[in-house]
Amino acid sequence: MVKDRRQLGFSLTETLMAVGTLAIGLTFVGGTFLTGIYFSSLSTERSIAAVAAEEAFAKIRIYGLDPNHASLQTGGGSTPYEQLVTIPAEEYLYPTTSADPARQYSWAALCRRADSGGRLVQCTVFVSRQTPSTRYWFRRSGADWPQLGISDANLPRPLRINLVQDPAGADASEVLLKDAVPSDPNDESALVMDGALLVDDGTGQIYRVLERSTRQPDRIRLDRPWGAAGASADGWAWVVPPAVSGGRNPLIAVYQQVLRFPGN
Numbered sequence: 610m611v612k613d614r615r616q617l618g619f620s621l622t623e624t625l626m627a628v629g630t631l632a633i634g635l636t637f638v639g640g641t642f643l644t645g646i647y648f649s650s651l652s653t654e655r656s657i658a659a660v661a662a663e664e665a666f667a668k669i670r671i672y673g674l675d676p677n678h679a680s681l682q683t684g685g686g687s688t689p690y691e692q693l694v695t696i697p698a699e700e701y702l703y704p705t706t707s708a709d710p711a712r713q714y715s716w717a718a719l720c721r722r723a724d725s726g727g728r729l730v731q732c733t734v735f736v737s738r739q740t741p742s743t744r745y746w747f748r749r750s751g752a753d754w755p756q757l758g759i760s761d762a763n764l765p766r767p768l769r770i771n772l773v774q775d776p777a778g779a780d781a782s783e784v785l786l787k788d789a790v791p792s793d794p795n796d797e798s799a800l801v802m803d804g805a806l807l808v809d810d811g812t813g814q815i816y817r818v819l820e821r822s823t824r825q826p827d828r829i830r831l832d833r834p835w836g837a838a839g840a841s842a843d844g845w846a847w848v849v850p851p852a853v854s855g856g857r858n859p860l861i862a863v864y865q866q867v868l869r870f871p872g873n
Contacts, residue, residue, distance in 0.1 A: 629655055654861050658712060658736040661703035662864040665716040665734045669868065671695050674720065676728045676870045681720060686810040687733065687847065689767070690718035701764060702739060713739040714861070715764045719847060721813055723867050729866050731813050735806075735849050737765035737859040743852045745859075746800065748789075755767045755789040757797075764858040767847040769810060774835060781834035798826040800850040806863045807831070810845040815863055 672694050675681075691701075699705055716736050723729040727825040746768055747760045760766065771787040778792045788797045798821075801807075805818040816835070822828040849860040 632682070654738075657703075658861040659864075661714050661716055661736045662734045662862070664703055665718060665736070666732065666864075666866055666868070667673060667698070668700055669718060669732055672700075674730060674868075674870045676722065681722045681730065686845065687719040687721040687808070687813065690720055690732070693720060698762070703736075715739045716757055717764070717766050717849075718748060719767060719808065719813075728869050728871065729758065729867050730870060731865065733813060733815075733847075734864045734866075735765070735767055736861050736864070737849055738857075738861065739764070740852070740859065743854070743859075745852055746795075746850050756793060757790070757795050758852055765849050765852075767808070768800065768809075769845045770797065770848055772807075772835065772844060772846050775828070780830070781836065782831045784829060784831065784835045786829060788827075795817050796826075799855075801829055801848055802858045805848055805858060807846040807848050810847060813865065815865070832856055 624869055633759065633808070644779060669690065674693055678688075680694055696757070701715050701717065703716060714736055715738075716734055719733040741763070743763055745760050745763075745765055746757050747766060747807050748754060749756045749758045755769070755771075771789050772784045773787050774810075775783060775785050786798050786801055790797075790854070801818055801821060803818060803821055807816040808814070809816070817832040818829050819832055820830045822830075826837045851858055
């Protein structure tokens with residue numbers, strides 16, 4: 610009786626198909642871990658930003674503010690807090706002291722009067738990542754306004770940009786970013802990124818940038834119609850721009866409170 614010498618097993622084709630299926634599965638699993646890490650990091654940053662904002666509002670209350678300051682006008686634009694009150698530079702950091710500057714955060718605030726002749730001031734706090742040795746844009750003042758300059762403070766600060774509604778546009782949530790100084794070489798459309806938060810200068814209303822057009826970089830789409838809350842069709846908004854060298858948007862979140870200050 611002759612025994613069957615054939616051996617049972619997998620063919621090369623079956624082995625390759627199995628390995629390929631396993632590789633595809635591991636790729637999806639790896640992508641899931643990366644997505645989880647991203648959202649976990651985002652959640653952690655937002656939790657820290659909320660605490661940093663509460664500390665910022667507390668510092669604004671402690672250092673105080675003159676509600677009758679000439680720069681605070683009802684119905685007018687917003688004014689950076691550092692132009693109203695002088696406080697130590699380290700007070701804009703969170704935590705104020707840290708052994709690792711790369712793990713620090715910073716805040717900046719805008720103020721506008723919330724009532725005529727009263728003591729209520731709307732304060733908008735921007736919380737950003739603190740990146741050492743990074744420089745940011747700012748608007749010059751005086752005769753050089755509104756040209757862009759490069760700040761030596763190395764802290765992300767809100768910067769005013771000019772927005773106009775497209776008269777030919779059918780969607781009121783789409784606006785055009787107007788270059789305030791067309792004669793200079795700076796492309797101001799690069800100051801606004803997808804996901805950026807804008808604060809209307811006249812009303813303090815907050816908008817989120819859903820998309821910036823790739824074919825027309827100066828066109829951006831907001832999460833709601835521009836001007837719906839009283840903003841002018843042609844006005845200014847505040848945004849925390851990316852660093853001069855480019856890269857990730859430093860802003861994490863924006864918070865608002867109406868604070869009461871003692872008057873004269």
